[in-house]
Amino acid sequence: MTPDLPLIGLGHAAAATAGLAASYLLIGALHDHSRWRRTRILGRVQADLAVVLFHGEDAAAAAGGRLADAPRRLVLDMVQRLAADLDGDADDRLRKLVGTAGLHRPIRRRLRSRAWRRRAQTAALAALLPAGDPLRLRLLTDPHPVVRARAAEGLETTDVVDHVDELTELLDDDVEAVRFAAQQALLRVDARAVPALDRYLRTGTGAGVGWALEVAVNLPDPRLIPALELHARADDDRRRAIAIQALAPWLTDMRVLVDGFSDPSPLVRATAAEAAGMIRAEQLGARVGRLLSDESWAVRQQAGRALVAMGPTGSMILRRHLDDADPYARDMARQVLDTMEARHRAIAPASTGGS
Numbered sequence: 001m002t003p004d005l006p007l008i009g010l011g012h013a014a015a016a017t018a019g020l021a022a023s024y025l026l027i028g029a030l031h032d033h034s035r036w037r038r039t040r041i042l043g044r045v046q047a048d049l050a051v052v053l054f055h056g057e058d059a060a061a062a063a064g065g066r067l068a069d070a071p072r073r074l075v076l077d078m079v080q081r082l083a084a085d086l087d088g089d090a091d092d093r094l095r096k097l098v099g100t101a102g103l104h105r106p107i108r109r110r111l112r113s114r115a116w117r118r119r120a121q122t123a124a125l126a127a128l129l130p131a132g133d134p135l136r137l138r139l140l141t142d143p144h145p146v147v148r149a150r151a152a153e154g155l156e157t158t159d160v161v162d163h164v165d166e167l168t169e170l171l172d173d174d175v176e177a178v179r180f181a182a183q184q185a186l187l188r189v190d191a192r193a194v195p196a197l198d199r200y201l202r203t204g205t206g207a208g209v210g211w212a213l214e215v216a217v218n219l220p221d222p223r224l225i226p227a228l229e230l231h232a233r234a235d236d237d238r239r240r241a242i243a244i245q246a247l248a249p250w251l252t253d254m255r256v257l258v259d260g261f262s263d264p265s266p267l268v269r270a271t272a273a274e275a276a277g278m279i280r281a282e283q284l285g286a287r288v289g290r291l292l293s294d295e296s297w298a299v300r301q302q303a304g305r306a307l308v309a310m311g312p313t314g315s316m317i318l319r320r321h322l323d324d325a326d327p328y329a330r331d332m333a334r335q336v337l338d339t340m341e342a343r344h345r346a347i348a349p350a351s352t353g354g355s
Contacts, residue, residue, distance in 0.1 A: 060093065067101050076106055080125055098128045111135050116144040123150035127159065140166055145175035152181035160189050164196040171200070171208030183211045187218055194221045201227035213242040220249050232256055237265035244268065248275035254284060261287055266296035273299060277306025282313040289317040292329035300328060304336035315340070 044066070067075055079098065098104060107129060110122035119139060126136050136159060139151035152170060160167060170182035186193055193215075200212050201224065213231060216224050224246070231243035244260050251257065260272025273291050276284050288310075291303035307314030321333040 064097055064100055067097065073106070075101060076103055076110075076125075079103065079128070080121065095128055099130075104129060108133075108135055111139065116142075116147055120144070120147045120150045123147060124154035126151065127154055127156045137163060137166070140170065145173070145178050148173065149175070149177045149181040152178065152185050155185050157188055160185050161192045164189065164193050165199075168196055168200040168204075168208070168212060171211045172204070172206040173208075179208060179211050183215060186212075186215045189219075191219070191221055193219065194223050198224055198227050201231065210236070210238055210242060213239060213246060217242060217246040220246070222250055225250055229256070232260075237263070237267050240265070241268045241271040244271050244275055248278050251275075251279060251281075254281060257281065257284060258287065261291060266294070266299050269294060270296065270299045270302040273302040273306045277302070277309035277314075280310050282310050285310055285313050285317050288314075289321055289329075292321050292332045293324070293326040294328070300332045304332050308336060308340060 047063075079094065098107070107122065107125045110118055111126060112135075113119050113122070119142060123139050126139060129136050137151075137155075139147050140163075142148050142151065148170065152167065155163075155167075164186065167182045167185055171179050173179050173182070186197070197212060197215060197219070201209065201216065204212065209231070213228075216228060228243045228247045231239045232247060234240055234243070240260070240263065244256060247256055257272045257276050260268050260275075263269050263272065269291065273288055276288050281288075285307065288303050288306050292300055294300050294303065304318070307318050310317075315337075318333045318337055321329045322337070324330050324333065
């Protein structure tokens, strides 16, 4: 009997191996079937979403009914990918779908998740909740900075207008990414943001003031002039520079630029020169010309560009500095004039050929 024992052991091993292989095959088949089924459902959800968003009312209503019966998690994942990229009629249809498909409750559940990654991923969906829902803005004060930044990025324009004071407070956030997101949200708003921005600029003293000044540059409004004039005399050179840039379109008193030309900071001097060129302040041409001798190359470059922007008056001043005693002024004047002449030669043949 003993010689047969190894054969019996081999038989058991073969059976075990065959069983294990069969199990792997079965698991693989089930996995492939599950993946195929999910892909098929996903394809139907994507097709129905496209119908809801972009097709006629009858077809959209039928597709919306099918989506209401589809797996909510799958539909919500697709809606999350689309939420930030839609506007107009498609955005309105998406909001209606979220309500009819019963997605408000899972959105709220995700927004309350203990996992900050889940909250950050869901931040863009907060705007799809009904108006007045407290969760629409809850994430702006979330303890995690990534969530706060995503919440600011996902705000609708109407929410930004209604809660602009909260966004200006975020400009003082400890994390730069949050400050940037709040600034970008404010830049999406028109003059309706000016009163809150003006209040912040008059009273703010933190790091967010510089970010708010950059918003003011891109939101020119004469109501901001008094606040901007305060910051044009600030201790921080970056604030002074941005304030001068924001004030440029409204300047009637040129003392702001004249003071900027002699500022101890090269950043401010360069910005003042750039502003003089932007508004073509020919009456300041001689003062700008003196900046061609500045110790900072950036200031000299901006002075040259400003003189070009002043037209014939600036060109005359540049030519006068070709014989300047200061080599910096001579070199910059020559460089700017040579560039002007090269551009003129490049344009002249095309103009002649077309006439």
